[in-house]
Amino acid sequence: MAHKILIVDDEPNIVISLEFLMKKEGFEVAVATDGEEALAKVAAFNPDLLLLDVMMPKKSGFEVCEALRADPTRSGLLIVMLTAKGRDTEVAKGLAIGADAYVTKPFSTKELVVKVKEMLGVA
Amino acid sequence: MKAKYRFLLAICVLGLLMTGPFVVTSFLVWVDMKEAERLMLTELLLSRLPVGTMMTMFGFAIGVAVLHKLFKQYVEGLLRMAEKLRLMLSANRNFRVTMEGPPEVQQLASAANDLAQQRDVLMDDVDSQIARAKASVEEEKNRLAALMSELAQAVVVCNLDGRILLYNNRARLQFKALAQGPTSVSGGALIGLGRSIHSILEKSQVEHAQEVIHQRLVAGKTAISNFITTTRGGQLLRVQMVPVMAPGADGEATMSGFVLTVENITRSLEQEARRDQVLHSLTEGSRAALGNIRAAVGNLIDYPDMEPELRERFLCVVADEAATMSQRLDQTMLEFSDSMKTRWPLEDMLAIDVIAAAQRRIDDKLKLATKTEELDDALWIKADSFSLVFALVFLASRLQDHYAPRELRFRLTSEGKLAYLDLIWAGPAMSSETFYTWEMDTMQIGSEASPLSLRDVIDRHGGEIWYQREKAAHRAFFRFVLPVATPKIEAEAEDRKRGSGRPEYYDFDLFNFADKSIDLDRKLSDLTYTVFDTETTGLEPSKGDEIIQIGAARIVNNRLLSQEIFDQIVDPEIPLKPESIPIHGITEDMVRGKPNIDIILPAFHEFCEDTVLIAHNAAFDMRFLQLKEERTGLRFSQPVLDTLLLSAVVHPNQESHKLDVILERLGISIETRHNALEDAIATGEVFLKLVPLLEELGIVTVRQALEASEKTYFARIKY
Numbered sequence: 146m147a148h149k150i151l152i153v154d155d156e157p158n159i160v161i162s163l164e165f166l167m168k169k170e171g172f173e174v175a176v177a178t179d180g181e182e183a184l185a186k187v188a189a190f191n192p193d194l195l196l197l198d199v200m201m202p203k204k205s206g207f208e209v210c211e212a213l214r215a216d217p218t219r220s221g222l223l224i225v226m227l228t229a230k231g232r233d234t235e236v237a238k239g240l241a242i243g244a245d246a247y248v249t250k251p252f253s254t255k256e257l258v259v260k261v262k263e264m265l266g267v268a
Numbered sequence: 269m270k271a272k273y274r275f276l277l278a279i280c281v282l283g284l285l286m287t288g289p290f291v292v293t294s295f296l297v298w299v300d301m302k303e304a305e306r307l308m309l310t311e312l313l314l315s316r317l318p319v320g321t322m323m324t325m326f327g328f329a330i331g332v333a334v335l336h337k338l339f340k341q342y343v344e345g346l347l348r349m350a351e352k353l354r355l356m357l358s359a360n361r362n363f364r365v366t367m368e369g370p371p372e373v374q375q376l377a378s379a380a381n382d383l384a385q386q387r388d389v390l391m392d393d394v395d396s397q398i399a400r401a402k403a404s405v406e407e408e409k410n411r412l413a414a415l416m417s418e419l420a421q422a423v424v425v426c427n428l429d430g431r432i433l434l435y436n437n438r439a440r441l442q443f444k445a446l447a448q449g450p451t452s453v454s455g456g457a458l459i460g461l462g463r464s465i466h467s468i469l470e471k472s473q474v475e476h477a478q479e480v481i482h483q484r485l486v487a488g489k490t491a492i493s494n495f496i497t498t499t500r501g502g503q504l505l506r507v508q509m510v511p512v513m514a515p516g517a518d519g520e521a522t523m524s525g526f527v528l529t530v531e532n533i534t535r536s537l538e539q540e541a542r543r544d545q546v547l548h549s550l551t552e553g554s555r556a557a558l559g560n561i562r563a564a565v566g567n568l569i570d571y572p573d574m575e576p577e578l579r580e581r582f583l584c585v586v587a588d589e590a591a592t593m594s595q596r597l598d599q600t601m602l603e604f605s606d607s608m609k610t611r612w613p614l615e616d617m618l619a620i621d622v623i624a625a626a627q628r629r630i631d632d633k634l635k636l637a638t639k640t641e642e643l644d645d646a647l648w649i650k651a652d653s654f655s656l657v658f659a660l661v662f663l664a665s666r667l668q669d670h671y672a673p674r675e676l677r678f679r680l681t682s683e684g685k686l687a688y689l690d691l692i693w694a695g696p697a698m699s700s701e702t703f704y705t706w707e708m709d710t711m712q713i714g715s716e717a718s719p720l721s722l723r724d725v726i727d728r729h730g731g732e733i734w735y736q737r738e739k740a741a742h743r744a745f746f747r748f749v750l751p752v753a754t755p756k757i758e759a760e761a762e763d764r765k766r767g768s769g770r771p772e773y774y775d776f777d778l779f780n781f782a783d784k785s786i787d788l789d790r791k792l793s794d795l796t797y798t799v800f801d802t803e804t805t806g807l808e809p810s811k812g813d814e815i816i817q818i819g820a821a822r823i824v825n826n827r828l829l830s831q832e833i834f835d836q837i838v839d840p841e842i843p844l845k846p847e848s849i850p851i852h853g854i855t856e857d858m859v860r861g862k863p864n865i866d867i868i869l870p871a872f873h874e875f876c877e878d879t880v881l882i883a884h885n886a887a888f889d890m891r892f893l894q895l896k897e898e899r900t901g902l903r904f905s906q907p908v909l910d911t912l913l914l915s916a917v918v919h920p921n922q923e924s925h926k927l928d929v930i931l932e933r934l935g936i937s938i939e940t941r942h943n944a945l946e947d948a949i950a951t952g953e954v955f956l957k958l959v960p961l962l963e964e965l966g967i968v969t970v971r972q973a974l975e976a977s978e979k980t981y982f983a984r985i986k987y
Contacts, residue, residue: 156556156560158560158564158585158588158589159556159559159560159563161564161581161582161585162560162563162564162566162567162582162585163563165567165571165574165578165582166563166566166567169567169571200556227559228555229552229555229556229559230552230555249555250555250556250558250559250560250562251555251558251559251560251561251562251563252559252562252563253562253566254562254563254566254567254570255566255570
């Protein structure tokens with residue numbers, strides 16, 4: 146069964162690429178465009194991995210991450226934070242609140258795919 | 269024993285000497301004689317007794333006369349001389365003993381005079397040495413003060429209690445700019461000799477810095493302390509403190525005060541923040557867009573066989589994001605171009621100063637004539653003057669080598685935010701390659717070399733340079749394009765006017781002068797005073813007359829500080845009386861729109877803090893201030909001295925104690941008068957002259973001066 150990936154980002158220009166990329170790599174993909182929708186989609190779609198943008202309307206990526214990590218039933222959910230903020234303090238924060246990986250934009254699509262596969266154990 | 273008694277004794281002794289031997293001999297002979305011999309002798313003697321007595325009396329008289337003469341000359345004469353010598357010792361150094369009396373006494377007198385002469389020469393020598401030493405100390409102090417006043421940094425020297433002993437002009441201007449309220453009112457009032465630095469800088473921070481210095485001194489480290497503080501007006505000041513060390517009693521140097529250098533960093537901090545913003549907007553802001561492009565491009569490359577529709581969409585993403593980034597870049601450049609340019613510390617300066625410096629150097633180094641054409645002499649530029657002048661002279665020397673022009677000309681114009689500095693010469697066209705090498709080579713003028721190229725200098729200024737021909741005039745020019753600076757507000761012109769003579773921004777005697785509180789038993793010469801005067805609409809405060817001008821100056825350490833002044837016209841909010849206008853020279857136009865007394869009085873109150881007030885006919889001025897107490901809630905509760913009353917104390921028999929009359933009597937010449945500030949200054953001069961005269965009468969303290977004033981006739985006049 147294909148792994149499920151939820152893409153959470155408010156910018157359509159990146160969503161289109163990520164969605165295309167992950168589908169091509171054989172994952173089942175869903176998209177949310179803000180933090181609240183992301184939480185709803187996690188419940189409905191039950192993804193294995195989250196590609197989570199930090200800067201979003203309504204709920205930031207940090208808040209979504211914290212909310213998910215507070216839910217013990219979701220402990221197996223992998224979270225990859227995507228951000229346009231490259232400051233090391235933010236990287237530290239993301240990892241501290243429970244993200245499994247932290248990727249700063251711009252990133253190489255190839256490397257992202259490698260990383261996602263590695264994390265899901267399908268390499 | 270007194271000389272007179274000794275004289276009488278001497279006469280007695282003389283009498284005894286003249287009669288004694290005869291009487292004793294007669295007695296012995298008498299005792300030895302027989303009865304018959306005694307009778308015969310009696311008979312013989314009695315008949316001749318008058319002659320004998322006469323002779324004895326005569327001899328005695330001569331003896332007394334001789335004795336008297338000797339006494340006069342040797343005893344009384346010497347006594348007189350002794351008195352004169354005493355006089356020479358104390359009261360009158362120039363007095364000399366008169367040559368009189370017998371030769372021996374005269375010799376003594378002459379020897380004494382010679383000694384005195386020798387002493388005078390020595391004393392004069394000592395005096396002149398002291399005077400020289402004093403003068404050189406004074407000169408050093410003045411030189412230091414002059415040096416400080418020219419410094420671009422704001423410098424304030426304080427004693428351990430935070431009392432200001434010295435400040436420079438820059439400090440005055442800087443703190444003036446920080447002053448609260450209308451600056452014309454409390455302008456510079458906050459900073460002043462003997463005032464506390466704590467009114468400007470947070471006390472706890474200053475004390476903390478002192479503590480840090482103490483600890484560093486104990487630890488043997490460099491004694492220095494920095495802190496950043498916020499003023500009441502929200503400005504940021506960076507303050508550096510270093511100690512003033514003085515040898516203590518045990519020979520160990522101890523801290524006796526401190527020097528503060530103060531820099532207002534509000535503006536530079538703002539600039540830094542802006543620069544930070546640029547950097548942020550260019551890095552963080554680009555990440556998202558670049559990320560989108562990269563992901564799209566990645567997909568396009570990795571999956572070349574995707575459907576055309578999807579490919580189209582990815583290309584759209586790339587085009588879209590690239591456009592967004594370009595737009596952002598343009599906008600950033602537009603917004604922040606100013607803050608991005610000034611990497612090298614550039615100074616705001618008048619462009620004509622740069623040209624003048626270049627002209628001098630060209631004349632000096634190259635012996636080449638220069639002229640100026642159109643010059644915008646009010647144009648300020650941001651420049652590193654050394655490298656800029658070097659570049660100009662370098663170009664001049666290259667031109668001289670290649671084209672040998674007879675003269676060079678300078679032109680200075682501006683357009684918007686750009687200044688154009690042109691170096692013009694007449695001659696043939698030059699190739700762009702030549703100019704290119706000139707631009708890129710490191711600069712050299714004769715034996716003087718710079719590590720920079722012309723291009724470096726231009727970049728350093730965030731400017732440009734190009735070569736241009738004026739064909740019609742058969743000449744060409746290099747145009748330097750430089751950033752225009754907004755000139756700083758230089759309040760110095762107005763201040764210089766008042767600041768003639770030696771600078772008054774320092775008083776090192778205050779080092780040992782911690783306590784400035786008003787103690788009535790302190791000496792008059794020790795206290796800090798505010799001399800003030802008011803101009804009013806009329807003479808009857810109780811019938812509604814109002815203050816229209818307050819002028820004041822400070823006296824610190826027996827010195828009138830004509831630079832620490834208060835000078836303000838007040839809107840009385842009632843019409844002026846036409847008949848009073850010629851007296852004070854203040855017209856309706858001058859008072860309207862000025863702050864009213866509610867604004868001025870608090871500022872004046874602050875100016876007078878911790879000082880004794882002095883005014884001429886103070887009761888009149890004080891009455892006006894007191895009538896405002898209820899309205900403003902400000903009480904002028906400090907002691908008040910009145911020069912009119914003090915003059916009456918010193919010269920009780922003089923009829924007039926008007927200010928003009930006293931000025932003349934005390935030999936004080938004041939240029940102009942009858943505005944509040946000038947009258948206040950005149951009053952101050954009078955007070956300083958009165959202090960020593962009062963001391964002669966035994967009036968030394970403020971309390972004594974107040975008591976003596978009360979007893980004068982004039983003290984009974986009420987307003």
